[in-house]
Amino acid sequence: MNNKNVLALAVVGVFLSACSSVDDRAAASGDFEYLEHETVAPIKVPEDLTVPPTNSRYAIPDLATETSSVLVGNDISVASPRLVIPLVSGSHVEEGSKEAKVLFDQINDKEPLEKTIWDTVLAYLELNNIGVESFDKDTNELVTDWVIDRQEDDASWYEFSSEYIEKARKFKLNLDLAPHGRTAALTSKMIKYLDEDGNDSLVNVNPIDKRTDEVNFINFIIAEYDFGIRLERSQRIAKIRDGFSSQMGFNADGDAAVMIDAVYADAWPRLQLVLRKMGFDVVDLDQSSGLLFVKYNGPDDSWFSGWFSDDELPLDEDDYRLIVEKAGDKTSITFKDIENEPFSAQKVSEIYPAFSEYMAASDLDI
Known part of the structure; x- marks a missing residue:
């Protein structure tokens, strides 16, 4: 095959691929003879005979009319359905649910789950310049302002300029x-659309495009x-690695106790680092x-221990307990x-002195 034939086939391939849009590739194709x-x-049963029993179980439904939303022929999408993606730890979806819905479990006890979710929704809307038309905290319902989708219009393969079309939608978010x-x-x-x-x-x-938009919005x-x-x-x-004052x-x-300038959830893991040190x-x-329950083993016995400071604590090498x-x-x-005496x-x-120094040390290395 000479170079001219190769070039001709390449041009034909580009032409054919450019002639099919994304929508065309997502739609069913064929003759649709049905x-x-x-x-x-x-x-038709004669009047003098008994009509045999019938069952409508396998009856073929009527095809789409101008007022119906039944999808047939080229209107059927063969693209994979959009799925809700529960990325968040503790989130999940209901199996078989057709709604664009995700379930969240409480993982942060610092604030109510309801507040965490709505704060996230409002943060996303603000970040993407999407207004709020209404927000009823009593019914846990929020309606967005217009969400503008700017899409590149399908142009001929030989056109080098692009045109864009804009579609606007409003979404309603409900929290149950x-x-x-x-x-x-x-x-x-x-x-609204x-x-x-x-x-x-x-x-x-x-219905397929509508659900796709709803799922995309909730996935964001x-x-x-x-x-x-x-x-x-x-x-x-x-924050934990930077240390805390005491x-x-x-x-x-x-x-008698040591008071750490940190909440319990942050002080607990930091304390374990300090104790080991x-x-x-x-x-x-x-x-x-x-x-x-801890055991004091004394300072590190390595050959260079004690060169820079005295790490010895005034404690016997014994078992102790700490109450946090x-x-x-x-x-x-x-x-x-060990007898539970403070x-x-x-x-x-x-x-x-040693405890406070390690507790406040930045990037504590164990």
Whole structure:
């Protein structure tokens, strides 16, 4: 095959591929001969004979008319249906549900699930310059302003300029909160549609395209929700690594304690890093009750230990326990011996300098 034939085939290939638009490739193709078939008339039974029993189970439905929305022929989409993607930890979908709906489970106890979801929705709308037409917190219903979709119009393959068409839609978001408040279902529904000519034509949108738009909209919100969680987790990890300041004080029972300038959820993982750095091994722990069983092994016995500072604590190499408790926006740490007797204020003051130094150290390396 010479070069001229290869070039000719390449041009034909480009021409044929350019002649089919995205919509054409997503639509069913064929002769659709079934559209021309007429319904067979029922069997005529003579008057003197008994009419046999019939069953409509396998009856063929009437084809689409100008006023119906039955999809037949070229109107049938063969593209894969758009699916709700539950990216967020604790999110899921109902199997078999035809709605654009996602369910969220409570994973952040700092605020109600309802507030977390609506804050995410509003953040997404603001980020994409989408207005809010109405928002009723009592009924948990939000209606967006016009969501403008600017799409490139299908042009001939030989045209190098592009034209765009704009379509506008409004969506209604409903939040259904479970009675226990720890699970909520967010549903997206298109309620208005303006075509490229500015005509209200929601009734003319086929069900597949309508569901695709509804699913796309709720998937964007899910992605924003996931981003917010990952950002908060990253910021929390950075905060824990930066360390916290502390002071000597007293717990709720009046025992000498160390007060950490951090909430319980942040102080708990940081404390385990600090204890290991100070020469303690955590033998057992229970975050729900705030109890840690530890064993003091003394400072690191490596050959270079002690060159820079004295890491020795005024403690016997023995078993101890710590009580970690919430104290408003602070966290109290109470040291006790194995007999569950709290340390005296004098003993706490002796171990406090090393404890406070490690607790406040930035990027603590274990």
